Amino acid sequence: MNARPSLLILSFSPIRSDPRVLKQVQLFSPLYEVTTCGYGEAPDGVVEHIEIAPDARAWVDDKVAMATRRFRHAYWNTQAVLDAKPKLAGRSFDGILANDLSAVPLALSLEPTHGVHGDLHEFAPKEKDDDLKWRLAVAPYMRWLCRTYLKQLRSVTTVARGIADRYEADYGVKVGVVTNAAPYSDRTPQPVHTPIRLIHSAAGQRYRKLENFIELMRDAPANVTLDMIVMPNEPDYVAELRELGADVPGLTFRDPVPYARLVETLSEYDVSMTFLPPTNFNLAHALPNKFFEAVQARLGLIIGPSPEMAAILNEYGLGEVVPDFSVESLRRVIAALTPEKVAEWKQAADRAAKDLSAEVQQGEWARAIAALLTTPAARAA
The missing domain is CATH 3.40.50.11930 (Rossmann fold)
Known part of the structure; x- marks a missing residue:
């Protein structure tokens, strides 16, 4: 042989x-x-x-x-x-x-x-x-x-x-x-929580402007909460974020989890926000891990007008594209969330999960x- x-x-x-x-x-x-x-x-x-x-x-x-x-x-x-x-x-x-x-x-x-x-x-x-x-x-x-x-x-x-x-x-x-697709995860969409649970998972880097999410939650409606999982890439910046968000209602910082447990962790939520201001060329063309991990977790997605993500989101009906990267526009999208809309997004993620899995990609x-x-x-x- x-x-x-x-x-x-x-x-x-x-x-x-x-x-x-x-x-x-x-x-x-x-x-x-x-x-x-x-x-x-x-x-x-x-x-x-x-x-x-x-x-x-x-x-x-x-x-x-x-x-x-x-x-x-x-x-x-x-x-x-x-x-x-x-x-x-x-x-x-x-x-x-x-x-x-x-x-x-x-x-x-x-x-x-x-x-x-x-x-x-x-x-x-x-x-x-x-x-x-x-x-x-x-x-x-x-x-x-x-x-x-x-x-x-x-x-x-x-x-x-x-x-x-x-x-x-x-x-x-x-x-x-x-693409940075995640491995296929055999799971079913979970019922939408009350309040609706939002999640943002990201590298803790200043150019990502994660303080926008804290500003968002200062005036967010009572029917949503946001958890943030921020990797300690820039520890001083992450410490600033935690201090800035300490008194914001509905906002919780959650410790990072190992990659092998990430999809399981995300499945505890309803909607993932993958919102990357195009501060450089690569961010303008971003199609990150987190987008695909949210699909395998059977979550809805709210994204900025990033063309690579938007094309896939619109093709599969996975969520909503915010028209620009301002906090005000994101706040309007969050205010219009309903359990029925989020449930539709989660079902769309379930239908798309195999197509958008690492095994296919x-x-x-x-x-x-x-x-x-x-x-x-x-x-x-």
Whole structure:
């Protein structure tokens, strides 16, 4: 019997708690000999895990190299790359799945037999384009990475169509889409609570303007409550939010829960608010985990006019799109909620749950990696 093809999944992230990369591991471990390389402990199901040192930063430290546009030097002297490269040296893989642009050069340097698939989680050249310093200092480096390495990949995927279109337009590469869909959860919609229970789960980052939800609840109708689950990405900001919301009726801050328990936790609610002001390009094209987790929890959805989310929400009748990102408009939508309307949304989520599950959405990954591992990579003459 022939051995299964070997696949390295490379990510400068803690793979056990990175939902998108963990889905790759779960999808491909039954099919291939999967080795992972990233931070933290090994995810379940892999044949080997190569751990990157926890103090090895995945970001460029060499400010002089960045300022003088010596981008190749800057990349190869990144701490995470310096730590991972010798640990991977001398190993042979049939293919590599490189997560995010920062992993692509290292993956290509390993010269796997059939090449590299790149999964790009954002549009890297505009990742923080709301920040002038980032646009001046970092964006040129990101554009260099794209120009230099993207066309060397055998195939590419990203998280949303708008981001894929921008990569294709700017760098001439064909890009497929694998959304951040959650695994299918076999459950039934729960009856609508009295009062209606709203939930917002988010990373605790200032640019997300989570204080808008606190302002919303100061004048919210009595027939709704809001719980917020805020990850401590920026602890000072999260502390500010908790203090700001301490005396707001109907508002509760809930501690974060492990990813494996998130859909079960969300199912205790009625409506998820996924409201992301488009402060940069990637947020304007956001199609986040939380959107899909709400569907698997059988919740209704209230979102801002984010085009990627709005297209899916309208197709399946999952909830309501607020016409703009103002607190006033969101407040009007909340004031018009009725148990009957929310119950319809929850039933729509139930009907859409299989279509919008990871098992269906990940077909693009399955096809790309199968094609990668069954055809030889072109070699330069």
